[in-house]
Amino acid sequence: MERGEKGHRKGLWTEEEDRVLMDYIRLHGKGRWNRVAKVTGLKRCGKSCRLRWINYLSPSIKHGDFSEEEDDLIIRLHNLLGNRWSLIAGRVPGRTDNQVKNHWNTHLSKKLGIKRKQRTKLKAPSETLPPKGKGVENVSAPADTCFELPSDKKVGTGDQKYIDDGAQSEVGYFGLEEPIIVNEGYENPFWFTNDESNLSTPTLTQLLDQYSLDNLFWHGL
């Protein structure tokens, strides 16, 4: 077994280590992960303990295969949010961001024919992009900014929302009348509009209602 800094163990967790960590959490609760090693003698760094709990030991985690419904939900949420795995996982009961990310990369991306790393950036002003890694909220964009789409889709101006995920998809909100989500990297891109006559896909508004995503967007979609 490899050892890292300060003699911390690395690699797969043993049943005994799991038991020690569970006992610690039962006694002291979650948090203060760096204390685990000091209190229990467990030779794992705090980060590793936290991850083990969040991704495996927590009783709220659902183990086993993903259902069709979960797949569908993840695909739609990914379409909306891009690689914001924690946001997506937060709306898939019992699943962690790591589970969702792995499931996407190993199953769903293949299912959808998505090529990884294929990406053409929208030409959005950098100051309109929300910071990565901390969710998406309350990001202001100049009212007259304009995003250039890589396809023959519309180019919108006015109130806009841009979510940069650093990976495969782009989400743009072009004006108040017709929100558009564009997916790159999909062989068969699907996108949402607020066109109520289109019954083949849910409207963005419906999705936002269904998954309580409204807090992610401004201007009350």
Add this chain to the structure above:
DNA sequence: AATTCCAGCAACCGCCAGAAG
């Protein structure tokens, strides 16, 4: 039966932000 290949997944890494001291 032995070896190689590869998909799946658990875990690690680096970075970042906010809280606490």
Add this chain to the structure above:
DNA sequence: ACTTCTGGCGGTTGCTGGAAT
């Protein structure tokens, strides 16, 4: 105001087990 600690995030790595040869 500054430093340290803690936790959260997404990307990546590498181990494992099963399939293929």
